[in-house]
Amino acid sequence: MIAIKNMKVPERCAKCKFCINERTNDYGSFGECSLLKRKKVNCLVWRRDDSCPLVEIVTCKDCTYNNENTCDLNGYGINDDYFCTCAERKKEK
Numbered sequence: 001m002i003a004i005k006n007m008k009v010p011e012r013c014a015k016c017k018f019c020i021n022e023r024t025n026d027y028g029s030f031g032e033c034s035l036l037k038r039k040k041v042n043c044l045v046w047r048r049d050d051s052c053p054l055v056e057i058v059t060c061k062d063c064t065y066n067n068e069n070t071c072d073l074n075g076y077g078i079n080d081d082y083f084c085t086c087a088e089r090k091k092e093k
Contacts, residue, residue, distance in 0.1 A: 002035060002053045002054055008056075012043075012047055013033065013041040013043050013048055018033055018034045019041060020038075022043055028042060029042070029043040029044050030043060057083050057087075059080060060080055060081070060087070061081075062087075063088060071084075073086055
């Protein structure tokens, strides 16, 4: 698992900054994932590779459970930069 704060997790390998050496031939478009020891990934697929180690971090300030600086899950006061595994991003209005 690799987490990079404030980085939006790409929807597919072709849009990822860690996909390198992308090439196209008669059989498709492929790249190498620098996070997975240069594993060959299909860049035409509209999703990330199943073994992608990137995960999204949702900080408390963006979490749906943040209710006036108290976490509704555990009742504790929170810091805006803190994050947990139960976090869910607020739905955009």
